[in-house]
Amino acid sequence: MKIKIDIIDAFTDVRFKGNSAAVIITDTWLPDELMQSIAIENNLSETAFVKRLNTQDYQIRWFSPITEIDFCGHATLAASFVIFKEHKGLEEIRFTAKAVGEVVITKSYDSYIQMSFPNRMPQKLKSVPTALIEGLSIKPVDVLRNEQAYVVVYRDSCDVISVEKDDEILKRLAPFDVVVTAKGNNVEGEYDFISRYFWPANGGGEDPVTGSIHTGLAPYWSARLDKNELKAYQASARGGELLCRVDGERVYISGKAVQYLEGVIHL
Template sequence: MELTINVIDAFTDATFKGNPAAVIITENWLSVDLMQSIAVENNLSETAFVKKIDNQHYEIRWFSPITEIDFCGHATLAASFVIFSKSNGLKTINFFAKAVGDLSVTKMDNGYIQMSFPNRKPKVIDDIPLALLNGLSIKPAEVLLNDQGYFVVYEQEADVLNVIPNNELLKQLAPFDVVVTSKSSEYDFISRYFWPANGGDEDPVTGSIHSGLAPYWASKLNKSKLIAYQASKRGGKLICSIEGSKVYISGKAVQYLEGKITV
């Protein structure tokens, strides 16, 4: 069987920046074992498998090299980029994902792709796991939690940039991942994302976690529109806005590769 594969750098306008994701669009689902094997072979943060329903409606699933993921923003952006690129005049796509429901995506006139995600604002916790406290080289100012991960808030931007994770300890927090974040001098806020239990050591740019980061910082900064930067080695910029139960996350993407795989 031959499949078309696209590799897209998401949340960037320059190749070799942002977060790369593979995208495979099919008429019918492949087996779970095959999808996982392809994701392992690709060895990217995520491979998005997309099942076409019609020109505007699709189902989507995301696989890291380790496991299937409930929710992935950058691979959704990558999949949207591929679909928009192949469909002249198409402005809106609707994805369905089992864990998060319907996701609406719009191609904006300014070149950004805007994704509508559920608001997953985290809640403050008092009982902080020792694996989290001992798994980060800098003590948190505050810790919160949502369905995806622990949110570690720092008072200084330098703490986010300089913190060293112990991923063997953070792995013990499964199924949760860890995001560290602070206010920023250049952006509204910055973050880094560690996910050794589900994908790898540090994710370059994580769209899904911004459905929690954006509402958190919106309430702290008293503003509904924010510019975020994920401060990994590759780095990525995200435009976020909050409207009630929805978080809109926008980014750009660029094509890196289009090819065929034989499985």
């Protein structure tokens, strides 16, 4: 059996930047064990498996090399890029996934693709896990958490860029990951906020660009900065840009994408 595969660099328009995701679109689900094996073989942050219902409606699942992931933004962007490329007349598509329900994807201006996600505002913690303090080289100013990750707030963007982590200690926080963030001062590009994302328990050491966590970061910084439209930068080695808009219970995340590979898997 042969299955088409695309690899897309998401949240960038420059090849070899942003976050790479593999996209596999089928009419029926592959067995779970096979999907996990393919994700391990791809060895990317995520492989998106998409079940086609019709031209506009799809179901989507995401697998890291370690496990199935509840919610992945950059692989959703990558899958949307592939579908829009194959159906050039489409302006809107819809994905459904268990953790986030229906996600409406639309073509936006200047090659941006906009994704509508639930608002996952983090909440302040009364007590901070010891593993979180011990696993990071810089102490937080504040710590919050949402359904996905601990949100570590730093005073300055330089702290986000320079912080070092201990993966073995941070693994103790499973099933939660860790995002560190600060206001975007001292960073080129005039970003409202920046971040880095660590997920040793679920995917690897550091994720290059994490669309899903911005459904929590954007509402947090929207409230802090008193603005609904924000420009974000994830300061990994590859780096990526995200445009965020907070509108009540929805967070709209937009990004660009570029094709890296189109190929065939032999099964």
